Amino acid sequence: MFIKRISNFFTALLVYVDSIILARNFMTTMQCVTQQLNDTFKVKDLGKLKYFLGFEVTQSGNGIHVSQRKYILDVLEDI
Numbered sequence: 001m002f003i004k005r006i007s008n009f010f011t012a013l014l015v016y017v018d019s020i021i022l023a024r025n026f027m028t029t030m031q032c033v034t035q036q037l038n039d040t041f042k043v044k045d046l047g048k049l050k051y052f053l054g055f056e057v058t059q060s061g062n063g064i065h066v067s068q069r070k071y072i073l074d075v076l077e078d079i
Helices: 027-040 069-078
Strands: 002-006 009-016 019-024 055-060 063-067
Touching (some): 009 027, 019 027
Antiparallel strands (some): 002 009, 009 019, 055 063
16 A cells, blocks of 8 residues: 655555555546556556455445445355
């Protein structure tokens, strides 16, 4: 996990093998970091985060909710 904070700008970059989560509080920061990553590596923007490593992620005005509901349902289905 890499975190950069300058004044009111916050960017967090989480890398796991070949998956990346990029979080930011300003869209211009997101576009800048995405372009820099794309200049060095081939990256594909999959849009808003929904699933990551078995976790289901939902966003609302109240914050971010992370659960393993889908993973648990898949495990129960295999039983």
